[in-house]
Structure formats: structure tokens, C-alpha cells
Amino acid sequence: MMDYKKLQRKLQVQKLIYKYPELFNHDKGGGSFDKYDSLIFVLKDGENNLFAGVKPAVLDYFKNNEIAWWGDDEKFPSGHMLSSQIQCLNFLFAIRKDEEAVLKLAQLFNEEIGAVFPVAGDKEPTYLAFEFVFDNKALLKEDDEGAKRGAFCTSVDAFLIAAKNGRKLLIPIEWKYTESYLAPQNKALESRKGKTRQARYNQLIYESNQLKTPVDLEQSIYYFEPYYELMRQTLLVEQMVGKGVADDFLHILVAPEANTDFLQKSYSFEEHGLIKTWENHLEKPEKFIRVDSRQILNLLEQMPNYLALSKYLKLRYN
Helix, strand or coil: CCCHHHHHHHHHHHHHHCCCHHHHCCCCCCEEECCEEEECCECCCHHHHCCCCCHHHHHHHHHHCCCCCCCCCCCCCCCECCCHHHHHHHHHHHHCCCHHHHHHHHHHHCCCEEEEECEECECCCECCEEEECCCHHHHHCCCCCCCECCECCCCEEEEEEEEECCEEEEEEEEECCCCCCCCCCCCCCCCCHHHHHHHHHHHHHHHCCCECCCCCHHHCHHHCCCHHHHHHHHHHHHHHHHCCCCCEECEEEECCCCCHHHHCCCCCCCCCCHHHHHHHCECCHHHEEEECHHHHHHHHHCCHHHHHHHHHHHHHHC
């Protein structure tokens, strides 16, 4: 059986580039990625990877807010057609200024949410921020050279602030598409960077009210992907709550159910799938929710103002 990544690569190339070239401004692929040239699943112009209805606004947003793009060149969107960053933007960027639409998104995560608020930090505050950071140097001791939104620090793919029963909630959204981590490396033991990471995060993990403290922290799942990313996002929003930014948080992981290589494969250091394993390491697992990207597509299909977007997403990522 073809794995999810190969299946999606085949979909993007055979079904879309050849049959619906207008989706990509007639870009036929053959671009470069990670030192490899002439890759059919990489568009030559990364801008063609974005939904046309948001392309100019997305480019301005990243430039104005000094956000790094994922991929080979942080100044330009990646042409890689399986990019999670691109998929997240294609799904969510169009609704960022629409309070009602963002509220419906938040209610998909928790139906008791009654309001959403503008997110500070962008040049032009909206109800959804992308590649979100919040004083990471002070809160997480992240001070690497070149650190910025989207690069060399803990950044959240999408972020919103909501209210539930009179309490303000931070809602970080981690977005995955075709990722899989079948042989992850221990980031606590990597030369040079390992000790720096432990100096940053170990004490915060010990003090966390959400992350359970393992017996052997440096060998724990917290330093293996994809849990390493979830751990840092948890610490960031916990620190924000501690600073009085909000009363609590709700951590969202968007990942397609069909990507069993990501959700269900067992790693060498655990016996369960990703969701159960992560929940077992949380004091309050109900504060972590996995959502299928198809659920968000279904939500957009019900909004009359986003019919063109939902049609594009259904064709592109079905």
C-alpha cells in the first residue's frame, strides 16, 4: 500500500499539475529543493503554491511582519507542493480578518467558545496570526542568532485568542500535512545544541502544570520529534498564561486522519500512536485536541463567502 506522502505527491503531480494547470498559474514543476534539482513536485515559482485569492496578501503579511518562509530560502514561499506551511496558509489565511469565521473555527475546537479577539503582534492585528511568537527570548530563553518568526525559535503555525465561559483562552494550532518521523534523533543529546536545549527547557518542563515530568528527561519523548515541537508550544503558552496574557490554553494539532505514518506509527521509545502517547504525558489531556484538516474544509464549505476557497482546497488536497 502506498504511504500517505507518496500518495499525496502523486495526487499533486498527476491529478493537479497536468489536469488543472490553472491552479498553479501553469507552473509545471521541476523546481529545486534541498540541493535536488528538477523535482516534478516542486513548483519553479513558490508563489504559485498559494491560493490565488490570498497570494498578494500572504506575501505582504510575511514581508511586513518579517516572517521566514519554510524551505530553502526564507525570503520566498516554498514551491514544495507538500509544504505544511503552505497548506496551513491556503486553508486559514483568507479568514484571518473575519471575526465570525474565526469564531466558527474556534467552536470547531470547542463548542462552548463564545468569542474571539484580535491577536497582538502583527503590524495589522487580525483574529488569526501565523508563525506566532511571543517574547520567546524572555519566556523560553530562545536567543539563537537569526531568530525570528518562523526560524530558529518556537513559532506556532496559526494562533488565535478566544473566550470560553468568561475565561480567555490561547489557542495555538500546529499544522501537519504529510510529515512522518520514523527515525527521529534525540535533540537533547545532539552535539553543541543538545545542552543548550536542555538548559532552556528542562526546568520549564519540571515546573510545567501540563507536561508530566519523566524519570529520565533527556531520554524522554519531549526531545524527539514530533513531540519536541508540541512540548515547546505547550511551554510557550503556559508561560504566556503565567504572565497574565490569558487564563488558560487549548492546544490544537491539525493532521489528516489518512496520514497513518504520522498518527499511528510506533516509535522506538513508545508503543502507542502519536495522540495516545502525547495524551499520556499530559496532566490534562483534554487541553490537547487533534483535528482533521477535512473538518476545517467542511466548515469552510458551509460559509458562502469562501466557496471559491473551499472549491480550491477540495480539489487541491482531497
